[in-house]
Amino acid sequence: MTEYWVSQGNKWCEFCKIWIQNNPSSIRNHDLGKRHQECVDKKLTDMREKSAAKDKLLKQNEKLLQQIEAKATRSYQKDMATAQEVAKANGAPEDGTREKQHQREKRLLLLSHFQIGRLTVLLDTITTRAMVFTMIPSLDSITVTQ
Helix, strand or coil: CCCCCCCCCEEEECCCCEEEECCHHHHHHHHHCHHHHHHHHHHHHHHHHHHHHHHHHHHHHHHHHHHHHHHHHHHHHHHHHHHHHHHHHHCCCCCCHHHHHHHHHHCEEEEEEEEECCEEEEEEEEECCCCEEEEEECCCCEEEEC
16 A cells, blocks of 8 residues: 655744744744744734833723712712701701601511522512502512512
8 A cells, every 4th residue: 555645734923924844943943044033033022012102091091980989979068068067957956866767657668588499589578658569579580560
């Protein structure tokens, strides 16, 4: 039986975007060539520039977020001061005891468990003065009935 000739195949250079013969001497000659060296330098320069641009963008975003948070904090403090002034004008107590007691009366959370087959269901009932809401959480959604 005769042996068939089999090609060695070619090697792809990622930097130069060309095919070269897949033997040690061709690969070595290509790697030591001026064109390949220039392509490698260009690739490394591009990578450094992209990294620097990405770092600059991240710093800009971080600075912008800090500015937004500072503005939000100032706005929140201003709103809280205004709310306290309005509460004082309406005669609300400063310690907030009346408001806390009212909140407790307004919302009562009753938890109960019941079992359907192998599934344990948590039944949450929130009562207010006028309405009763029942929330039955299931695996995929929460059903709210009134």
